Amino acid sequence: MNIYVKLAYTLLGFFLVLNWGLLMSATLRKIVARVAGRHGIPFYQPWIDLLKNIGVRTTLSHGFMFYLGPVFRFTGAVGMFLFMPALFGSDMWSNFSFEGDIVLILYFQLFGMLGMAIGAGEGGHPHSAIGIARGLAQHAAIEIPMTLGIISLAIQYHTLSFTDIVAAQQGGIANWTIFTNPIAGVTLLLAALGAMGHSPFNLVKAPNEIPIGPPTEYHGTYLGVLMSSGVVLHVMEAALFMNLLFGGATNWVEFIIKTFLINFYSVFVGVVFPRFKIEQSVVWFFKVPMALGILAILIYSF
Amino acid sequence: MEYLNLGKISLLIGFILIIIGFWGILSQKNIIKIIVSFTILDTGINILIVSLGYIKGRTAPIIDASVPQLADHNVLNSIVDPVPQALVLTAIVIGFGVTALLLAYAMKLFKAKRTLEINQFNDLKW
C-alpha cells in the first residue's frame, strides 16, 4: 500500500480513536454519575472542556521541558496507537504495527510517562514529583503481572507479534486467550486495573490529596493536549488487552464495544473500591497477581 | 656394672644437665639464673659431645708420653675419636662467647629497668 494512503488512514484512525476516547470518557463518567444517582454530564462535555482549555488566554511557561511534557505524552499516546494494529485483518487499519511487536508497546507506554514526569518536574511543584514517584513505583509493581502474563502468552502462541496473537484467537469466542489461557488472562486483567489508573490505583493523581499530581501546573492548551492524550491512552490500553485477551477487533464497532467494556471493567472496579496507598498497591501486585502469573508460566513451561 | 661404663655415665650426665638447663631456662624468672641455666645446658651438650666420642680404654687424643708409640700399633687405636674433642673445644668457645653476650645483655637490661625479672621485658608483643 502506498505510504501516503497508509498515512491518511492512520490519521483518520487516530481521529476516530481520539473522538471515541472523548465519547467513552464522557459515557463512563455518566455511568458513574448514574450509579451515584446523578444525571451526569452531557455526553459532549469532553469536547467542550477541550475547547475551553484551548481557549484559555493566559499561558505560563516554567521552561522548555514544561512544553515537552505534554508533547512527550501526546507522542506516547499517538505511538501507542501507531504501533498497535487497530483492526485485525485490515491492511488499512493496521497502522505502523509492522515496526514492532508487543515489547515495543510495553516499553512505549513509558515514553509518555517519562516525558510527562520530566515536564511536570520542571514545574517545580512538589506534588508533581510526589505523584510521579508514586506512579513509577506502582508501574514497577504492575510490571510483574504484566510481564508474567505476556510471557505466558508468548509461550502459548510462540510469538510476540500482535497480528499473530490476534490471528490465533480468531474463529469464535472460545478461541480467545481469556478462555484458552484463563490464568494468564486473569493476571493480565489484574495488571490492567493498575495500568488503567482508576481507583484503587489512582494515587498518581490522587485528587483531594496531592491536588492532581503531575499535571498540577498544567493549564490551558497544555491541559488540552494532556486530556486528549489521556483519552487516547485509555482507548489504546484497552485495545492492548483486547488484542491480547479478547480476540482483537475486526471492525470498528467491535473495537468500540470491546474497548468500552474493558474500560468499563476497570471503572467498575474503581467505583467499588477505595484508593490504595502506594505501599498497599505495590504489595497487592506482589501477591495474587504475581502468584497467578507464576502459575500461568508454570503451566506452559512444562 | 658392665653397662655403666664411663662413656655411658657421662652421656647420662650430659643429658641430665641438658634437661636441667632447659628446665632452668623455662622456669627461672631471673635473667641471671636463666643465663646460668643456659651455661648448664651448654655444658651438658659439651659433655654429650665428648662422651659420644669416648671409647673405653683409650686416652685423650694428645700424642704424648701417655700414648704408647709402638711401631706396629696405630696411634689412632689408642686414643678416643679426636673429632668430638676438637668440636667440643670450638663449642666451648662459642658457648663462652654467647654467655658473655648474654651477660652483657643482662647488664643492659638491668640498666634499662633496674630489674632482672624477665617478665618485665615484654614491651614488644602481639
Added chain:
Amino acid sequence: MSELDINDKVKEMLEKSAENAGSKNSEKTFVHPEDEEREVIAPDGSIIKVNPIYDYFSGKKPTEEKPSNGVVEKFLNWARSESIWVLGFGTGCGSIEIPPLMTPRFDAFRFGIQMRPTPRQSNAFIISGYLSVKTLKRVIRSYEQMPSPKYVLALGSCTINGGMYYDSYSTINRLDKYLPVDVYIAGCMPRPEALLAGFMKLKELIKEGKGEKANEYARNFDEYKANQKKIIKDWNMPDYNW
C-alpha cells in the same frame, strides 16, 4: 578565664540582648524570616545575595488579554460558559453549600460545572461567605494564579457588605474593593438553588461576552493592589502571583 572576665562577658551579653529586644519592640516589622534577604555561599566560595520576593517570583504586572474577534470569541465564550471549572477553595462558612451542589439532588455537573483542585485549571472562583484578612491573602494569590478568563462568584451577604460580621476587626466588608466580582449571590446562607441560579447568571454573562473581569482587574490593578495592601500588613508575596 578569670571571674572578672566572665562577669564582663555576661554583662556584655545581657546588654546585647537588651538592645536586640529593644529594637524589636520599637519597630515591628513583618518580614518573615524566610523572606529576609540572605547570603548564601556558592560552591565556588563566592557569596550570593538572595532576595526571596524578587528572586523567586516573576512578579510582573498583569496585562489585559484581549479577547479574539467575532465569531471565534463567541464560540469560545459558549464553550467557557458550558465548562465552568470551579476552584475547590472554600473560603468561609458558605463552602458548606458547595458539596450539595454536586450531589444527586442538584447535580451541577449537568451544567458543565465541576470542581478542580488547582487554580491553574479553574476558571471560576466562589468566594463562599465571610472573608477574613488572612484568607483574603490566599484568595488573592489563588485568584491571580488562575488563567484568564476567570470569574468570581461572591456568595452570601458577607461578601457584599460584611453581613453579620460587618463590625469585625478581621473580616472584610466589601469584596469588590479587592477583587472584581462577576456575580453576587445574596443570602445568609444562600441555598444551593441560589448558587445554581448564580451560575446560570454567570453563564449568561459569559455568553454575552461580559465575563471580562479579569481584564478589569489588570486595568485597575494598582487600585486593587492598594486596597489589598492596606489591610494585608505582612505582604510577603510579589505584587502579582503568576
Added chain:
Amino acid sequence: MVSPIYIVAAALGVGFAIGVLGKLGKNFSGILTLLTLGFMTYVSSEWLYAFYFGDQVSTYVFTAGYKPPISINLLMGPQEAFMSTLINVIGLLGGIYLFFNFGRKGRNAFVVYLVFIMSLNVVIMTRDLFNLFVFLEISSIATAGLILIEKGNRAVGAGFKYIIATSIISSILLIGTIFAYFYTGSLNIDDLVKSDLTTTTGGLIAVFLILIAAILEMKPFPANGWGLDVYEGSHQGFSAVVSAATATASYFMLYKLLDIAGNSWDHYIAVIGAVTFIGANLLGVKQKFARRLLAYSSIGQLGLLMLILGLRTYLGDNLNYVVFGILLTNLLAKTGFFWLVGIVKAKTLKEWAIIRRKPFFLFLMGTFVFALIGFPPFPSFFAKWTFVMDLAANGGFVWIAVILTGSFLEAIYYFRWFGYAVKADDNYNFSFNVRWHKITPIILLTALLYIIGYLTAQHTELGRMINFIPLFFVLILFALDFLPVFIKNTIAIIGMGIYFYFIYPSLSDLKLLFEVIFMIGGILTLIAGYAYKGKRSGFYPVAILMYAGLTGLIEANTTLQFFFGWELMTAGSYFLIIRGKRSMPHALSYMLFSVAGAYAILAGISIANIGQLTTSLSIFNNIQYFPQWAYGLLLFGFLTKTASVGIHIWLPGAHGEAESDVSPMVSAILLKAGVYGVILALIGMSKSQYDLSSLTYILGWVGALTVLFGNISAVFQEDAKRLLAYSSIGQLGYIVFAFAIMTQLGWLTGFTYVINHFMYKAVLFLTIGAVVLRVGTHNMYEMGGLIKRMPLAFVAVLIGITSLSGVPPLSGFTGKWLFYNAVIEKGWYFQGVIVFLSGGVAFLYLFRLIQTIFLGQLKDNHRNVKEISIWFLIPIYTLLAGLMVFSARPQWVLQPLGDMIANYMPQNSIRWDGAYAYTAIGHWTGSGVMMTIGSVFLIVFLILKLSTRKAHKIKQFDIVYSGERPDRPDTTHVAYNMYAGFYKAVWPLTVPLAERFWNWMTELVHEAAGFTRRIYSGNGQAYMLHIVLYIIVLFFITIGSSI
C-alpha cells in the same frame, strides 16, 4: 676467578685490621668495611656471572689442605653464588644505609657487621655441619650485637630474646650434629646425604634435631615470637638486613640440610610453611604498627619459602625459578620497605599518611607493596604464576588454595596500610627527613626490582611474549609527572591514539569491539581531564596503567599475558579509585575483591592448564580436567570485576567516591574487562565437550538477581554517583545474564548492552561528575532545578536515562527487545521476569536522578553556577552522537555482531531485512520507530509551541501551593527519601545481606587474628616454651610414631 674463600678471608682480615688500625678513625673503618663488602659482592657476583653466562661448573673449596670429612669444605655452585650475591648486595647497601648509625657506635660496629655478612656467606657455602653451627652462632652473636645499634629498651629486650632463642636452636643443631657424626662418622653434608641416616632410629633423631633447628631458624609459626621482636625491635636498617640476608641464609641452610632426610620431610616442611604463611599473615591483619606488621609479613614470606621448598617435588626444575622469584622480590621489596620504615618515622599505620608529603616516597612504597603482593611486572608475579601452574599440573589443589589464601591475607593488610598512606588524614605534626645515604640504597633496590622483574619475564618463553611497551609509557608518564595537566593529558591522549592506530589492524571481532570500548572510551574520558587545573599529580601514570592493562587483556594470546594484563588493570584502577576524596575504604575493598578475583582466575587458569600442550588462551576452549571447577573459578574471578550480587559491595563506594572523570573510566570502561573475561570463559564453555549448562544456569540466576538487587538499591540512594554505581551493578547483571543465556540472541543482547552501557553510563557519569564538580556535592537533595543553569548537561542526562530505561526509540530498547526474544527463546521465564521487573524499577532511580538534580527547585547557592565544563561536554556529546546513531541504525552494529556471534553460537535466530529485524517470535525496526516517533514528536511540538507562543516566563516559586507560597527551595524540593512509600513495600529486598556477610567475615578474621596473636605475650620465657613445645609436638608428628 677469585676463590670464594677470599670472601671469608677478606672479611676476617679487614675485621682484624680495623681492630688493629683502630686509631685511624671511624670513617676510615666504615669506608674500609664498605670496600670489603664491595669486594665480597664482586667475588660472589663474578661467580654468579660465570655460572650464568659462562660454563662454569660448581667448585668445592677445601680448607686446611685435607679433603672432607677431615676438613671443612665450601661449595660454590650457581645457587650458592646467587644467594651469596644477594646477601652481599644487601650487605653492601645496608652498610651504606647504616653507615652513620654504625659510626655512632664506634668502629667495632663495622667489624661486627662485616663478620655478620661473612658468617652468612659461610652459612650459604659451607658443606660442613659443624661449621654451619659455628657460623650460625657467629651470625647470631653478631646479630645480637647489631640489634643494639638501636637505642632504647625495646631493642635490648628483643636482642636478649633473640640471643637466647637462637642459642637454644643452635644447641639443638649441635646435638643433632653430634648424633649425626656418631652414626655416620662424618660431618660433611654430602656424606650425610649419602649415608642414608633415616634408616636407623638414632639417625632419625639426628636428622630430626638437625632439621628442627633449621626449621626453627626459619621462624615457623607459632614458635617465632623472638623473631618478630627482632624485626620490630632492632634498628629498621638492620631489620631489613636480617629479614633479607639472614632469611636467605636460613632458607638455603634448610634447603641444604633437607637433602639429608631425602624426600621424607618435604611434606612436613610444606605443612609447616603453610601454617606459618597463613598464620603470620592472619595475625598481620590485626596489626596496627608498621614495624610489627612488616615483621609478620617477613615471617609470612619465610613460611612461603618453606612451603615452596616442601613442594619441590611438584615443581621439579622450576623450583629455582620460583624460589628466585619469590626470594628476590621479598628480599628487594622487604628490605626497601624496612628501610623506608626507618626513614618515615611513623609508628602506626594511620600515621603513614605523612609519607605523601614526599610523593616519591609514596611511589617507592607503592612499588614495594605491589611487588610483595605479587603484581606484575615484579618477579614474584611470574614466580607465583609458575608455582601455581606447576602445582595444578601435579594435582596440588589444596596447596594452591593455601597459597592464595595466605597471599590474600597479606594483601589485606598491605593494601590497608597503603590506603592509609595515600588517603588517611594527615594531621600529624612530626615530619621525616631524608638523607642521601639512606635513600640511595632504596632507590637502587626499586630500580633493581623493576629491572629484575623485566628480566624475569624475559627469562621464560611465555614472559618474553608480553608486550611491555605500554608499561614503558607508564614509566615515562611517571617521569613527566611534574608537567601541568594540559601537557600530560595531551601526551596521554596522543599516546593512546597512536597505540590504537597501530594495534587496530591486528584486531578483529570481539577483540576489536572491546578494544574500541577501552581505547576510544579511554580517550574520550581523558578529554574530560582538560577540565582540571594544576598538576594532578600521579593521575596520568595510573590511568594509563589501567589502559595498558586493558589493552593487554585484549592483545593477550597466552594465559600469562591475559593475567598480566588483568593484574595491571587492577593495579591501575585501584590507584584511580583511591584518588577520590573519601574512597580509602572503598578502594581497599575494591582491591581485596579484585585480588581475590584475580586469585580465582589464577586458580582457574591453572586448572585449565592441566594437560594442555599450549599456553595460549585457547585452552579455555578445551579444558580437560575439572571443567566445572575451572570455569567456575574463572567466572567467579571475572564476576568480582563485574560486581555481581554478593561480591558487589566494593562497587558503590569505589565508583561513587571516585573523581568526576574517573567514575566513567572505572564504570563504563573498566567493568567491561570483567565482561570480556566472562565472554572468554563462556566461549570456552560453548566449545567444551562437557555439559556445563548447570554453570550457565547458575550464572543466569546470578545475573538476574544482580539486576534486581542493583536496581532496587539504586532507587534508595541519596548520592547521585552511588545511584549510578548501583545502576552499574544492575546493568552488569543484565550483561552477565544475557551472556549466560548462551544463544545467539542472548549474546547479541549482551553485546548490545555492553555497547549501550558503555555509552550511556559514560555519558551519565561524566555529566553527573561534571555537575558535582560545579555544585560541590554528591547529594541529590542538595541539588535541584539545575536545568535552568546547565541545559546542555540536562539534555545529556535526559538522553542518557531515556536510553538506559529502554524506552523506544533510543538504543536501550534495542537491548530490551532482544532480551524478551532471547529469554523466551531460551525458556528462562522467571529469571526473565525478574530482569524485566527490575527494568521497571530502573525507572524509579532514573527519574529520581533527573528530577532531583535538574528539575524541581533551584537551590539558593546554585543560583550562579555555570554550565558544565566544555571539556566534559565534548566527550559527552560525542558519546551521545554515538548513542543516537546506534539508536537510529542499530542494524549497522548488530548485524556484524550477529555474524560474529554465529562463530560461537551457531543458531541463526535473528534475521535482518534492511532495518527490520525478525526473530522466531517478534519483529522490530529501529530506524522506523525512530523516524515515526521523531516525526510525531516534532509535529506535536510545533503545534504546541505555536499555540503557546505568548507564554509568560515565570520563576521557580510561581507555582500553585494551595493558596500558600513556598518558603524555601530546600523545603519545596521533593528529593530526600523520595520513594518512602515504595520502600515500605519492598524493604525486605533492600536488606544489605552481602554487606552483613562480608562484615561478619571481616569480624571473624579480625577476631581470629586478635585471639591468636595473644600467644605473643612479649615474655621471652614464653617464647622459649613455644620453641620447646614446638619441638615436642613436631617430634610426635614427624618421627614419634616410627620410633
Added chain:
Amino acid sequence: MKEILDRITPKYDLQDVSIKDDLQAYVVVEKKLAIDMVTYMRDYEGFSHFVLMSCVDWIEDNKLQLLYLLNNPEKKCVIGIKVFIDRENPSMQSAHHLWKQIWTYQRELREAFGIDFPGSPRIEENFVLEGWTDKPHMLRDFDTNKYAEETYFPRTGRSTNDPATYMRQKLYPNQPVTAKKNKDDE
C-alpha cells in the same frame, strides 16, 4: 481541696481564696509569687495537668487578670490561680519551662492582650492574626466597629434590624410592638 488550700495559703500569702466546691477553687496570688506557686502546685501538689491560661481585662481597675488553671488528675480537682498585673505595658514572668503548651498560650495572650512574656520561645510570632499593627484587639478599649469602619470600606446604606423585633413585625404585624420584651433587650 481544703487541705491543699490550708497548706498553701500561708505559704503563698493568698489574699482571696474562693472555694467553689470540693473540687474547684480559685485563689489570687501576688504577681511575683505566681509562677513559683504554679511550679509548686505542679511538683508537690500533683497538679500536673495544665488546663488553660487566659486573661480578663478589668479595665475599670486598670488591671489585667491572668488565670492559670491547673488540674490534679489524681484527686480530680482544679485550681485556678489568678494574678493581677498592670494594664499599662503589661508583662508577666514566662512559665514556658513548665509545660510546653504554655508557649502557645503566651503567644496568644501577647497577641490578644499585648502582655509580654520575656523569654518565652517564639513569642514574637503571629498567633492568629497576620501582621496586626493596631492595639491588641481583645482589650476592652479597642473599638472593633470603629476599626472596621476605618479599614474595610463599609458599604453605605446598610441598615440593621433587631432580628426579634423585625420578625415579630413581619409575622405578627397586628400585635403591639411593646407587648413583651425579649430578655436580651434588657
